[in-house]
Amino acid sequence: MITQYTRRTAKLLLVAGAAMALGACSNFPSRQPPIWVWPDMKKQDKYKAQMSAPFFADGRTSRRPVEGTVAQEWYKADEAYSTGVGADGNYVAKNPLPLDKATIEKGQVKFNIYCAPCHDRTGSGRGVVPAKVVWVPGNMHEERIVNLVDGELYHVISMGRRSMPGYRFQISEQDRWAIVAYVRALQRSWRGTMADVPAEMQSKVK
Numbered sequence: 001m002i003t004q005y006t007r008r009t010a011k012l013l014l015v016a017g018a019a020m021a022l023g024a025c026s027n028f029p030s031r032q033p034p035i036w037v038w039p040d041m042k043k044q045d046k047y048k049a050q051m052s053a054p055f056f057a058d059g060r061t062s063r064r065p066v067e068g069t070v071a072q073e074w075y076k077a078d079e080a081y082s083t084g085v086g087a088d089g090n091y092v093a094k095n096p097l098p099l100d101k102a103t104i105e106k107g108q109v110k111f112n113i114y115c116a117p118c119h120d121r122t123g124s125g126r127g128v129v130p131a132k133v134v135w136v137p138g139n140m141h142e143e144r145i146v147n148l149v150d151g152e153l154y155h156v157i158s159m160g161r162r163s164m165p166g167y168r169f170q171i172s173e174q175d176r177w178a179i180v181a182y183v184r185a186l187q188r189s190w191r192g193t194m195a196d197v198p199a200e201m202q203s204k205v206k
Contacts, residue, residue, distance in 0.1 A: 049061065080092050081173065084153075085155065091151030091152040092150060093149045104181055114179075119140060123186045123187070124139055146187050157171070
């Protein structure tokens, strides 16, 4: 049996539903919900950039950094390590990383990710990217590139050269030096002679 109380409740629910539906309609689209149930910190009183602020003597909310402040990402304790260029303005001659197995393997991984698409995994400059374009990447085994000092190779990886973009934002400093070490290993593999083979191994090679 439907009582008067039940009908009244139904009417109230219908009115409430219609009010909520109409309240959600607007000619002005917004990303904010129509009702803030838990405003939390979204609605807190605060100053925004470029606003005025009577709290400060100059009336600005945007504060200047403390004099002498250097952004953390721009501070380099060792400029030569970070840039490949020494204090005298010349490229660093020798890779600062230890030339051990771990360094070479790390360099190989990073080279195959970032360099091989253009230079291919052997460093010949015949990767998949130049097959689709008109320019040809450098061959790592050319005498010109072999004769570059380690710091210049690092600098080219970091800043780019000619059609090659720089990778200083994609590859960390240590990994860039590791790539330089691996490039040297690739060059050595193509230019090696029997004199480079340890004496105890030469008999096995022959």
